[in-house]
Amino acid sequence: MPEEIRRVAVIGGGMMGHGIAQVFAMKGHEVSLLDIDEEILRNAMQRIEWSLRKFVEKRRIREEDAEAALSRIKPTTSYEEALKDVDFVVEAVPENLELKKKVFAKVDELSPPHTIIASNTSTLSITEMGRATKRPEKTVGMHWFNPPQLMQLIEVVRGDDTSDETVEAVMELSRSLGKTPILCRKDVRGFIVNRVLGAVFNEAYWAYHRGEASKEGIDSSVKFSGGFPMGWFELSDYVGLDIVYEVGRILYQAYGERFKPCEEVIEPLVKEGKLGQKTGQGFYDWRKGRPRIPFDLSDEYDYERSWAVAVNEAAWLIHDDVASPEDIDTGMKLGTGWPQGPCEYADRRGLDKILGKLNELYERYGMEMYRPCPLLREYVEKGWTGKAAGRGFYKY
């Protein structure tokens, strides 16, 4: 545990907040878990107890550790109580900038001057939240993945005003919690993982929309031929189509035509309230459990197309100085379970091959998502085509 961060407050005891509180408590922190609703807090504590019991059953922790962790979490509806003597705050209230700014301002007012204030936002501006406080240099993004108790990855996001000390403290704090942090050096929409994933989802939606492959065919191909853990439609359903839709909209606003969303595919489902696994229906029917993806359609879609747009977006992240190849690869492997990161993949496959694929797709469809990033062209022109050449995204 970093010396200076002992007491923690988690604001919002929903899906993410309760899990985040549990992780801190399991590592010995005193945690206040704050929500506006007593009933939600009771529920959160029950979910934490259930999860701790699972850890004990799986022999990951001892019974007494579970009890101790539980006793360190104090549920409360009082901001004053939660923020007294706190060293670190992470908010996980609903994804709404105005709400988050209000929460940041309140935390700023009620917590000690040294306290770092972090947001678990998936897409919103850390800088704007920070500027709602009088300590923007002590505000930062700390983006956890669901479920926080099990997922290894944390994206640490530097806002425009975040200090080096704050970034370092949160990177170290994440490591001390047993997590692997990656650094998103700029406050850009989608950060690292959702940006790469957004590109891949879009490619699949457009291919489906154009009638080039069925959703089962795309999912079968990426899973059984491509080696990805889930198909893109299956994963979209799992994440929640309302979230996928909203993130897609934000990426489009931020990056323009490169992220032109395929609204015809996703919007009707969202409007009908078919949001995926959580509502029982989405692209697939989940009412009887996980959809079965047919093995025999595994050559219906060229999964190299998923890699091509993923590598292209990774190249944009590097081009824009948002992230390193290492962090992009770590993010995609730990955040989404990909067998390899896009930079590793490109280096093995050959950047010239990826560039060729993107050029071919761009010529065929004329869509910006296929237009190769200048960095990719530059690397290939310099002969940095990957592992075989001794230099690609990485040096060998």
Ligand SMILES: NC(=O)c1ccc[n+]([C@@H]2O[C@H](COP(=O)([O-])OP(=O)(O)OC[C@H]3O[C@@H](n4cnc5c(N)ncnc54)[C@H](O)[C@@H]3O)[C@@H](O)[C@H]2O)c1
């Ligand atoms: N669900 C995911 O998979 C996921 C993953 C990563 C990040 N996130 C982000 O985490 C945040 C929370 O998401 P969630 O899925 O846990 O949402 P959720 O709706 O499950 O939980 C939000 C909680 O915040 C509480 N709340 C609302 N207003 C509040 C206030 N003013 N003060 C204190 N508590 C308040 C609500 O009562 C609710 O319990 C969002 O920013 C989301 O984008 C979600």
